[in-house]
Amino acid sequence: MEKVVVQLTLLGLLLAFVSTLPNKEDWDIYKYHINSTVTDRYATTVITSRVVNRRDQSTEIEFLVKIPKNAFISQFKMSIEGQMYDGVVRAKEEAQQQYKDAVSRGQSAGLVSSVGRTLEEFRTSVTVALHQKVTFELTYEELLKRRLGEYELQIYARPMQPVNDFKIDVSIHEQPDILHWKVKGGMNSPDLAFISRTNKQLGVSFSPTAVQQTNCEACGEDGLNGDLVIVYEVFRDDNLGDLKKSDGYFVHHFAPSGLPRIPKNVIFIIDQSGSMHGRKMLQTRAALVHILADLATDDYFGLITFNSYVSPWKRELVQANEHNVGIAKVFAQDIKEGGSTNINSAVLEGARMLKQNPRDGSASILILLTDGDPTTGEINLERIHANVRQAIDKEFPLYCLGFGHDVNFEFLEKMSLENSGVARRIYDDSDADLQLKDFYAEVATPLLTDLMMIYEGGDNLTQTNFNQYYNGSEIVVAGQITDNSIETFSPQVLAISVRAYIVCTIFCQFSLRIKKRKMCSDCPQGNRRVEFSERNASIVLTKSMSESNIKRLWAYLTVKQLLEKELQLDGKEKERVKKEALELSLKYSFVTPLTSMVVTKPPGENTQVLHKPREGEKPPPPREERRISSDENLYLSYRIPSDENLYLSYRIPSDENLYLSYRISSDENLYLSYRIPSDENLYLSYRISSDENLYLSYRIPSDENLYLSYRIPSDENLYLSYRISSDENLYLSYRIPSDENLQICIHFVTELSMNGQLDSFPNGGFKKIVIHNKNQRIDINLDRICVQDGQNETEIRWGQNNSTFQRGALIQIQDGIFTLIIGDTRLIIMLHEIEGKKLLWPGLPVASGDNVEGLLGKSKCFFCYVKWITLFKTHVTDMLDYSRTFVPRIKCWLTSPENALGRRLADFLVTDL
Numbered sequence: 001m002e003k004v005v006v007q008l009t010l011l012g013l014l015l016a017f018v019s020t021l022p023n024k025e026d027w028d029i030y031k032y033h034i035n036s037t038v039t040d041r042y043a044t045t046v047i048t049s050r051v052v053n054r055r056d057q058s059t060e061i062e063f064l065v066k067i068p069k070n071a072f073i074s075q076f077k078m079s080i081e082g083q084m085y086d087g088v089v090r091a092k093e094e095a096q097q098q099y100k101d102a103v104s105r106g107q108s109a110g111l112v113s114s115v116g117r118t119l120e121e122f123r124t125s126v127t128v129a130l131h132q133k134v135t136f137e138l139t140y141e142e143l144l145k146r147r148l149g150e151y152e153l154q155i156y157a158r159p160m161q162p163v164n165d166f167k168i169d170v171s172i173h174e175q176p177d178i179l180h181w182k183v184k185g186g187m188n189s190p191d192l193a194f195i196s197r198t199n200k201q202l203g204v205s206f207s208p209t210a211v212q213q214t215n216c217e218a219c220g221e222d223g224l225n226g227d228l229v230i231v232y233e234v235f236r237d238d239n240l241g242d243l244k245k246s247d248g249y250f251v252h253h254f255a256p257s258g259l260p261r262i263p264k265n266v267i268f269i270i271d272q273s274g275s276m277h278g279r280k281m282l283q284t285r286a287a288l289v290h291i292l293a294d295l296a297t298d299d300y301f302g303l304i305t306f307n308s309y310v311s312p313w314k315r316e317l318v319q320a321n322e323h324n325v326g327i328a329k330v331f332a333q334d335i336k337e338g339g340s341t342n343i344n345s346a347v348l349e350g351a352r353m354l355k356q357n358p359r360d361g362s363a364s365i366l367i368l369l370t371d372g373d374p375t376t377g378e379i380n381l382e383r384i385h386a387n388v389r390q391a392i393d394k395e396f397p398l399y400c401l402g403f404g405h406d407v408n409f410e411f412l413e414k415m416s417l418e419n420s421g422v423a424r425r426i427y428d429d430s431d432a433d434l435q436l437k438d439f440y441a442e443v444a445t446p447l448l449t450d451l452m453m454i455y456e457g458g459d460n461l462t463q464t465n466f467n468q469y470y471n472g473s474e475i476v477v478a479g480q481i482t483d484n485s486i487e488t489f490s491p492q493v494l495a496i497s498v499r500a501y502i503v504c505t506i507f508c509q510f511s512l513r514i515k516k517r518k519m520c521s522d523c524p525q526g527n528r529r530v531e532f533s534e535r536n537a538s539i540v541l542t543k544s545m546s547e548s549n550i551k552r553l554w555a556y557l558t559v560k561q562l563l564e565k566e567l568q569l570d571g572k573e574k575e576r577v578k579k580e581a582l583e584l585s586l587k588y589s590f591v592t593p594l595t596s597m598v599v600t601k602p603p604g605e606n607t608q609v610l611h612k613p614r615e616g617e618k619p620p621p622p623r624e625e626r627r628i629s630s631d632e633n634l635y636l637s638y639r640i641p642s643d644e645n646l647y648l649s650y651r652i653p654s655d656e657n658l659y660l661s662y663r664i665s666s667d668e669n670l671y672l673s674y675r676i677p678s679d680e681n682l683y684l685s686y687r688i689s690s691d692e693n694l695y696l697s698y699r700i701p702s703d704e705n706l707y708l709s710y711r712i713p714s715d716e717n718l719y720l721s722y723r724i725s726s727d728e729n730l731y732l733s734y735r736i737p738s739d740e741n742l743q744i745c746i747h748f749v750t751e752l753s754m755n756g757q758l759d760s761f762p763n764g765g766f767k768k769i770v771i772h773n774k775n776q777r778i779d780i781n782l783d784r785i786c787v788q789d790g791q792n793e794t795e796i797r798w799g800q801n802n803s804t805f806q807r808g809a810l811i812q813i814q815d816g817i818f819t820l821i822i823g824d825t826r827l828i829i830m831l832h833e834i835e836g837k838k839l840l841w842p843g844l845p846v847a848s849g850d851n852v853e854g855l856l857g858k859s860k861c862f863f864c865y866v867k868w869i870t871l872f873k874t875h876v877t878d879m880l881d882y883s884r885t886f887v888p889r890i891k892c893w894l895t896s897p898e899n900a901l902g903r904r905l906a907d908f909l910v911t912d913l
Helices: 092-104 279-293 322-333 343-355 381-392 409-417 432-443 549-568 571-587 897-901
Strands: 005-009 027-039 042-053 059-068 072-080 083-091 112-115 119-128 133-143 151-157 165-173 178-184 193-197 201-206 226-234 242-246 249-254 264-271 300-306 310-312 363-370 398-403 423-426 446-456 465-470 475-481 490-496 501-508 514-516 540-543 595-599 623-627 634-639 646-651 658-664 670-675 682-687 694-699 707-711 719-725 728-735 741-747 752-758 766-773 776-781 784-789 792-797 802-806 809-814 817-822 825-834 837-842 876-880 889-895
Touching: 027 151, 042 059, 042 549, 059 133, 059 151, 072 119, 072 595, 083 092, 083 571, 092 595, 119 133, 133 549, 151 165, 165 226, 178 193, 178 201, 201 226, 242 549, 249 446, 249 549, 264 279, 264 343, 279 322, 279 432, 300 322, 300 343, 310 343, 343 363, 343 381, 363 432, 363 446, 381 409, 398 409, 398 432, 409 423, 409 549, 423 432, 432 465, 446 475, 475 549, 549 571, 571 595, 752 825, 752 837, 766 817, 766 837, 784 802, 784 809, 792 802
Parallel strands: 005 059, 027 165, 242 540, 264 300, 264 363, 363 398, 398 423, 728 889
Antiparallel strands: 027 042, 042 133, 059 119, 072 083, 072 133, 083 595, 112 119, 151 226, 165 201, 178 226, 193 201, 242 249, 249 475, 300 310, 446 465, 446 490, 490 501, 501 514, 623 634, 634 646, 646 658, 658 670, 670 682, 682 694, 694 707, 719 728, 741 752, 752 766, 766 776, 776 784, 784 792, 802 809, 809 817, 817 825, 825 837, 876 889
């Protein structure tokens, strides 16, 4: 049956190189709702889309959405004509196994995956029968982060066609009151967005008609293509935060107002290696000049540039007065790129300068900007981490900015986290200088240092110690109240301000009354005494509007911080933290880098296994081929890759059978192909190079427009081969790894599956094959056959001709041939003995219909095991066909598994039998 892939893009852009979309008349989104509820800065967003297949045949509909990178997907549902399919969050390894088990049962699975600049991607697909409907529902959760004095909620909506029932509803509930707000983004329009507001609530409703969806700023003929962004701030008085409790949990939002800024000591460490050439360095210089101009006159600063060598602008920090800033700008504008990358020495020099220039009442910051791995000096990443930890010794934070997509972000992230900082990727785009300036703005104004959040009567707390607090940010701490006892719960905040050591303590009664205790004026750091500000300092305790919201907020924040902690640890401690993060992720159904969401779907679906990666992790790319033109013999064949594996081939339009193909790359991979002058469809290809990379190309007789080319290997290994056509003696052969567990075949109608374990070379063949027939398991090895049916077990040795009938299955052993017959489905396994060595080999499965997949799932394909390889002048190899009882020799052309199977060989590997 013909299937058409429909790209249903709700939140995001289509991938490059995607196949041509069907006409809009083929499908229709008639309901598209986004509902986002924010309570105490914790947002839960639900995306619902209902689609109808308007074609007169089955259509494969793809559901593609993009969500904020910091969010965790927590639920996915899919409903097809009353049948509900729920997503289940599993540990990654378990999810992989569940996926394979589902495939073995003829079912399918889809998982969460992908990462972008600010978004992550969810993708799955399902086949919908003619005129049927499918409903997708995705839920994700996130804690809104306060940045530069505001919270921001982003809603991405890109259905890419006008939708009759379109609605976005946002409801924000906050205590204390909402101070100010604004709505922006491409979908913001006074004519289309309805806004309601009270002191503690803000509602935004956006429901344009189908006609209006083609006329707004972010609209076009294909409907909406934009975002709705809601920015708001809550009221803050002179207290030191607001504390909320619910169902035995609490959350403390700490963002004091009215504090004086602390002068800072900041050193910028700038990579000027050769890889920073061009736009990167231009943007870095422009951003640095702007940042220097924003320094306050009571700040002190330093500049260090590095490549193979470390070059401080000054050997000590200087005051940010007009004269020093002016000459520093001249220095910054003259930074030239070239040389290698000595990160270790540069960061150690920055730490030395900060430690040798201490100033009472100031905050120190180290900022590193680099685009690459260390390539000179100390290049061992673990030793660099240890050196930097020792040099900084928890005295100030290190912020690492990774420039570009190729930077080793995990290395920078670990180095930052180990030193009380954060890592940020600076994307190599036209606005990179703005990204740099925006990051600096977040840390430009320190207000408090050495923060300790103490909660007597609290347990399972999130992070409570913080190096610095910056203006416009917010510290969030959550935890459990021991025994849910408010009477014994006593929070306390300790921090150093510009003039005083601040102590804030309250006693919380169940009646929510507040008592204040006289502030302490003794600083615990030595015997130094400081003056405490006389203004009121208190924490307001209120009750959360949501009984379950704070508990999920605590879980979300705990998992986030455990994942960061796991990155810094090694050995048993790392495994302990990883286990704790995994258990919480599973308990609250969060899709994290440790988990995957499995969505079981109807039988017969084509699927892909995906997951949520860490920042910088690249998911495996899909592969795609297509013909460029219908009237010219021009073909484009490529893999959407990470390593430049883009291939182009075409026929030179002339009377000669001359073909040119090459890889688009920086090396000399140029290939020339031509037809061998004979009646056979054979083409010889080779690489123009000094080595022996010979290639053979040929046309498959069943399709005039299909050509394959492959490298001819020179070693002896295991190969699988099958015949392309029943009327042509043309066989393809490809190498398979030894000692692997392979998925031999799956019959979806009978739920029959067969897996096998390969023997190591040179014995070859299978040494064990396991057949699953509903609750029946049949283990076949080189000595015996064991049939397990519930508690019953039957053992038959090879050589004993036998016949038995169990659970509707006829099992026969006759002259070294095992046969299993279920209805009109037949599986055959042969025991061969070649040169004193035994091996098992499955014959071709005979089954009704085309519901068979796996290595033996292709009809008209005869598989053979290759032990001896002889390369003839025509580049044909001699093979033994073990799929037959008399084991004849045949000749095969060598190719790759991808060419022969149309998929990766790894897709047919299983973890166990």
